[in-house]
Amino acid sequence: MGAATVSPGKQLWAIKAWRYAFPAAVVSRLGDFVFDVTVMLWIVTDLARGESWAPGAASGVLIAAALPVLLVGPIAGVYADRVDRQRLLIRSNTVQAVAIGSLLLIPLLGDRTSRAVDLAWIFAAIVVTNGAGQFFNQARNTMIASTIPDELRTSAYSRQGSANSLIAIAGPPLAAPLYFAVGAEAALAVNALSFLVSSFLLSRFEWDSAPARAAAEQTFWASLRHGARAVAGNRLMAAVTFALTVVTFATGMINVLEVFFVTDVLHRRAELVGVLLMFFAIGTLCGTLTAPRLERRLGAPVIFASSFVLVGVGILAYSRTTSFPVAVAIFFLLAMPLGAANTVFMPMVMRSVPSELLGRTTVVLTVFPKVASLTSMAVTGWLVSTVMKDIDIDVAGTHLGPVDTVFVVSGLLMVATGVMVWRPLSASSPDSSDSTPAPQTEPDTAAGPGATAALQAAEEVVARRRTRTAS
Incomplete structure (x- = not known):
């Protein structure tokens, strides 16, 4: 079989970083979606039920999610270029897991905390989670650029975007019944666990995550x-x-x-x-x-x-x-x-x-x-x-x-x-065919000869493109 016939999907799955990072992203996104639906239902149907200020409380969720993008985003962009990106990914997920997990205390404390305290706690957890997410997103972009060759990146984003779309289609019919059936605790636990699973998967492979010395x-x-x-x-x-x-x-x-x-x-x-x-x-x-x-x-x-x-x-x-x-x-x-x-x-x-x-x-x-x-x-x-x-x-x-x-x-x-x-x-x-692919991890020989062959085939395709460009 010629090198040119190796599909982008097979080439992607031959890269160890993709085999772990893709499911990590899917699990994390699914947890986020369940949480987004749950926290809004939790506020509207329970914490602020029947209150005139309920719409304001719901708006507070959106504001708490947006503020970190404006306030933390620029800081995250700078630090993502200055520190080890793999550690940043794992630590960001850990912070998110702790912030979301802390909300499990609200149902346990019950009437010992006021509604105002409960809402402030939820808003703070959302701010912390989305703030950590800014660091995570910037580090993840660098991980993709460092581990996925240029000619495969669009296929990688296509598969990730497709998974996100499927979650958006199937999520609402699943998240709302989950909340009404078992309460907010289960959804919060699912989201916190998703960040821990993501951290575990992202720690299972190594890549050149160190920043440039000048930066x-x-x-x-x-x-x-x-x-x-x-x-x-x-x-x-x-x-x-x-x-x-x-x-x-x-x-x-x-x-x-x-x-x-x-x-x-x-x-x-x-x-x-x-x-x-x-x-x-x-x-x-x-x-x-x-x-x-x-x-x-x-x-x-x-x-x-x-x-x-x-x-x-x-x-x-x-x-x-x-x-x-x-x-x-x-x-x-x-x-x-x-x-x-x-x-x-x-x-x-x-x-x-x-x-x-x-x-x-x-x-x-x-x-x-x-x-x-x-x-x-x-x-x-x-x-x-x-x-x-x-x-x-x-x-x-x-x-x-x-x-x-x-x-x-x-x-x-x-x-x-x-x-x-x-x-x-x-x-x-x-032109993508003229660009030099980013460095990638070594072929994972433990995955079998098929994975190594697929990576070699991908490298041959790139080499041929360079030869045609040079000529």
């Missing part, structure tokens, strides 16, 4: 300035950051009003939003699965930029429909290019950023979009409730109210963003 010797502020200069001087990073920030602002507008679109524009029951989200997750899964093949044909920059144009057009069409089945079909279709873009963008970024700067540079991909998302949700809610509440326009036979007007603006923003970043991305992104 380790820099002071914190010097390291932060170095990363800022690297981002400012990188056209691809500037284009990607701009695109993600604007698109996140646009999607934030939709997220705030999705329920109102279903009730006020489609004139259907609010609970049918769940059907829309389920088909959106299925569409995302389809886009994620097709991303590696599309990247080989079109290239990551084209997929990334064109996806925003396609999604924007889809939202414009969605804003004009009054049929729920048509809305479901459009939601499914517009999720596909979004899933493909989510899969290819991080491998594309890794090709343009030196590995020793990965933490400091990629942190902007979370901080700026998070600011945009929070701003968008706050501004949109205020505008629709005040300035735009009386909008009732008929233009060329098309009626526009406050909610669908916001959707039209969101779609136009996405289309404009895709058009604006298309050329900068295409001009600044290196």
